[in-house]
Amino acid sequence: MMPAHDSTSAMETNTPLPPGMVLGPDGKPCRTCTDWKGWSKIGKAAKAKKESKDSGSTATATAAAAAAGAAGSAVNGSTSTSTFDYEAECPPDKEILGRATWTFLHTMAAYYPDKPSTQEQSTMKSLLSSFSQFYPCGPCAEHMQKEMKIDPPKVESRKELSWWMCGMHNKVNEMMGKDLFDCNKVDERWKDGPADGRCD
Numbered sequence: 153m154m155p156a157h158d159s160t161s162a163m164e165t166n167t168p169l170p171p172g173m174v175l176g177p178d179g180k181p182c183r184t185c186t187d188w189k190g191w192s193k194i195g196k197a198a199k200a201k202k203e204s205k206d207s208g209s210t211a212t213a214t215a216a217a218a219a220a221g222a223a224g225s226a227v228n229g230s231t232s233t234s235t236f237d238y239e240a241e242c243p244p245d246k247e248i249l250g251r252a253t254w255t256f257l258h259t260m261a262a263y264y265p266d267k268p269s270t271q272e273q274s275t276m277k278s279l280l281s282s283f284s285q286f287y288p289c290g291p292c293a294e295h296m297q298k299e300m301k302i303d304p305p306k307v308e309s310r311k312e313l314s315w316w317m318c319g320m321h322n323k324v325n326e327m328m329g330k331d332l333f334d335c336n337k338v339d340e341r342w343k344d345g346p347a348d349g350r351c352d
């Protein structure tokens with residue numbers, strides 16, 4: 153991933169971007185490249201507070217508190233006054249898109265044939281190549297393409313593809329400072345479920 157642009161200016165407005173915000177190819181803030189939920193919460197609350205300070209009125213201060221609360225509810229998914237669910241109702245940010253995409257990729261690998269035909273191997277290679285071109289988080293896509301050049305997809309069997317995918321995901325985990333996933337558990341996580349049967 154390219155580093156977050158901490159101090160880039162929005163091309164159209166010349167407004168400084170919030171930390172971590174990334175611009176898309178159109179010069180506008182890229183929702184699918186950003187933890188938008190967190191950014192949106194901070195942005196809405198700060199805007200409401202500023203409006204309150206500017207006007208100095210109690211009524212606006214109350215509105216600001218309400219707006220900040222509403223922003224919080226948008227992020228947290230529930231408050232006493234709202235049942236708004238960001239993930240269910242809003243376009244995905246980088247985190248939601250990432251989780252959904254990894255779910256698809258690992259599950260697809262988990263159900264890939266043990267002995268794929270030459271045609272199936274070739275189709276899987278094209279799918280992964282096309283996917284990495286069109287993944288709608290530009291910096292993520294660039295990183296994925298770079299890693300796939302270094303370590304091309306292993307499509308000879310279900311097990312090889314599942315392990316390769318696990319390795320790719322771990323490269324992203326590592327870059328983000330997250331714990332690495334134990335690839336011995338990839339089938340348990342994405343196909344069979346845990347031995348204690350809690351997912352059955």
Ligand SMILES: Cc1cc2nc3c(=O)[nH]c(=O)nc-3n(C[C@H](O)[C@H](O)[C@H](O)COP(=O)(O)OP(=O)(O)OC[C@H]3O[C@@H](n4cnc5c(N)ncnc54)[C@H](O)[C@@H]3O)c2cc1C
Pocket residue numbers: 153154246247248249250251252253254258287291292293295296317318319320321322324325328332333338341
């Ligand atoms: C192709 C791709 C590239 C990405 N590149 C970037 C990037 O460059 N920068 C960035 O900030 N974000 C990137 N993301 C998003 C990022 O990987 C996460 O999806 C996002 O941060 C949400 O993380 P999470 O902790 O909720 O779980 P995720 O990392 O989304 O993982 C979802 C679940 O997968 C399981 N899991 C975790 N690791 C593995 C593994 N190695 N193998 C198998 N299963 C595993 C765990 O059970 C986990 O709960 C990318 C996503 C994708 C799909």
